[in-house]
Amino acid sequence: MPVSGAAGPVTRYTDGVERTNLGSNNYLGLTTDPRVAEGARAALERYGTGASGSRLLNGTSQLHLALEAELADFYGVEAAVVTSSGFTANLALLSAVGGPGDAVLVDAHAHASLQAGAAASRAQVLRWRHNDVDSLRSRLERVDPAAGVVVVTDGVYSMQGETAPLADLAAVCAQAGARLVVDEAHGIGVLGATGRGAAEAAGVLAAVDAVTITMSKSLGSCGGAVLTTAALAEGLRTRAVPYVFAAANVPASVGASLAALRVLRAEPERPARVRSLGELLRRELARAGVPVLAGQGAVVAVPVGDDEQVLRAWRAVFAAGVYVNAAVHPAVPRGQGVLRLSVMSTHTEEQLERAVAVVAAALRDTAAPGPAAGPVPAAAERPLVVQLPPDAVPARTPLVLPAQHGPAAAGTRAGAPPGRA
Numbered sequence: 386m387p388v389s390g391a392a393g394p395v396t397r398y399t400d401g402v403e404r405t406n407l408g409s410n411n412y413l414g415l416t417t418d419p420r421v422a423e424g425a426r427a428a429l430e431r432y433g434t435g436a437s438g439s440r441l442l443n444g445t446s447q448l449h450l451a452l453e454a455e456l457a458d459f460y461g462v463e464a465a466v467v468t469s470s471g472f473t474a475n476l477a478l479l480s481a482v483g484g485p486g487d488a489v490l491v492d493a494h495a496h497a498s499l500q501a502g503a504a505a506s507r508a509q510v511l512r513w514r515h516n517d518v519d520s521l522r523s524r525l526e527r528v529d530p531a532a533g534v535v536v537v538t539d540g541v542y543s544m545q546g547e548t549a550p551l552a553d554l555a556a557v558c559a560q561a562g563a564r565l566v567v568d569e570a571h572g573i574g575v576l577g578a579t580g581r582g583a584a585e586a587a588g589v590l591a592a593v594d595a596v597t598i599t600m601s602k603s604l605g606s607c608g609g610a611v612l613t614t615a616a617l618a619e620g621l622r623t624r625a626v627p628y629v630f631a632a633a634n635v636p637a638s639v640g641a642s643l644a645a646l647r648v649l650r651a652e653p654e655r656p657a658r659v660r661s662l663g664e665l666l667r668r669e670l671a672r673a674g675v676p677v678l679a680g681q682g683a684v685v686a687v688p689v690g691d692d693e694q695v696l697r698a699w700r701a702v703f704a705a706g707v708y709v710n711a712a713v714h715p716a717v718p719r720g721q722g723v724l725r726l727s728v729m730s731t732h733t734e735e736q737l738e739r740a741v742a743v744v745a746a747a748l749r750d751t752a753a754p755g756p757a758a759g760p761v762p763a764a765a766e767r768p769l770v771v772q773l774p775p776d777a778v779p780a781r782t783p784l785v786l787p788a789q790h791g792p793a794a795a796g797t798r799a800g801a802p803p804g805r806a
């Protein structure tokens with residue numbers, strides 16, 4: 386559902402209606418913070434609108450280097466490699482880190498970018514059952530003892546909000562001599578005493594060999610980074626294809642990220658407030674009889690079930706003035722759709738309490754299969770394909786996605802990309 390204004394606690398949508406927004410990753414509310422806006426503005430004025438090249442050639446500015454230095458300092462690591470998105474950070478790291486004879490072991494529900502990175506690696510790729518440490522152990526036993534092994538997990542799962550068992554994963558990796566990679570896209574700015582994420586909260590940050598982050602959530606901007614050793618960072622700068630062959634992120638986004646990082650470091654009360662609002666939301670939903678998945682961060686997932694039921698509930702919530710995200714397959718396993726709610730440090734307690742009442746009523750009203758509750762928003766009715774006038778229809782067969790993405794695969798997992806959204 387497109388917005389027509391900034392994503393704040395109350396957001397205007399393209400139907401002109403303002404709704405309480407519990408569907409944004411702007412966890413710290415920094416997309417409209419004046420200091421962050423000033424960081425973007427100053428970068429724009431000094432460096433212009435684009436980076437005009439890849440990081441390796443001419444696209445690196447002093448600002449990119451300043452952001453890398455501050456991120457490395459924040460995480461207490463030797464180096465940071467800033468990439469144009471969080472997706473690219475994962476793709477760059479995992480596609481480059483393993484070679485033939487090595488093994489990359491990925492949680493089965495890890496983010497799509499981690500799965501894509503593993504798939505692009507020349508190493509053997511194995512998946513272990515989601516958040517199941519015994520399953521990881523049994524996969525590790527299958528790996529050639531001479532292989533270099535990388536174990537990959539999300540810190541906080543983006544759709545269902547649960548955290549990885551990082552203390553156990555770190556212990557298993559230490560025992561097996563495996564390296565551990567943790568994606569802190571939803572952990573940075575939220576979990577841990579200083580907001581460095583799930584590994585900090587679990588007390589195992591020092592045991593993580595590479596952390597990946599995105600600037601597109603708590604840091605209110607766009608871009609990603611790999612935080613690791615100087616040696617690995619240097620390797621990525623020349624060998625990671627998505628770093629070498631993609632334009633650097635635009636100066637305004639780097640300026641905003643740097644300013645947001647400084648706000649995060651100066652104001653640890655922001656992550657603390659996100660955590661306490663997340664707790665409040667979980668508690669109040671449970672009190673209203675709404676089931677909630679376990680979690681600790683900004684993402685609060687309400688399990689609903691099949692896709693149709695999720696969409697019915699979503700429409701009812703939306704019609705009642707609250708925006709949440711409908712997470713359906715393949716963002717979550719088939720049949721395990723959720724309403725994904727997420728808090729911002731700038732929400733008020735009253736906004737959350739009102740949203741709880743709306744969600745509880747929507748779930749009650751839409752529990753049994755039946756006609757969609759409430760009006761379907763206009764934008765959702767827009768066709769998903771571009772309608773060409775008849776004389777513009779090309780004679781050649783149009784480029785289409787492989788058949789497994791079509792209805793033929795309904796009811797199977799065959800057509801689904803392996804990762805989660």
Ligand SMILES: Cc1ncc(COP(=O)(O)O)c(C=O)c1O
Nearest residue numbers: 470471472496498543570599601
């Ligand atoms: C767990 C996780 N990793 C990586 C990404 C990718 O980050 P970005 O949106 O900055 O490319 C996301 C965002 O959707 C995410 O949820």
